[in-house]
Amino acid sequence: MRIHIDRDVCIGAGQCALAAPNVFTQDDDGFSTLVPGHDGPRPDPMTREAARACPVGAITVAAPAD
Template sequence: MPIDIDKDRCIGAGQCALTAPQVFTQDDDGLSTLLPGHGNDDGPLVREAARACPVGAITVTPADR
């Protein structure tokens, strides 16, 4: 399940890193980024992290697309 983070939209709220810290972190500018090796993680916490983003900067694409 590919995960995409729109860096132009991200405001650095950190909800993704709080919700799924095994997948998301914040870079030196405070913006969301994926931890290495987690660009295709599946799981309810990843989907919840996308929903928790206040500006909708995270997109999780189902694997069947």
């Protein structure tokens, strides 16, 4: 699973970190970032829900490129 956070769009609402705390956190400035090691053998099922919860659509989730 590929996850992209558009930092130019992110407003730091934190909805992603609430929905999928194993995948998303907030940096020192309050903006969304990925938790180190989030890409384990089984993707967190809440990742897509976290992307949907973003009020500004700053997160995209896609299947990995082959």
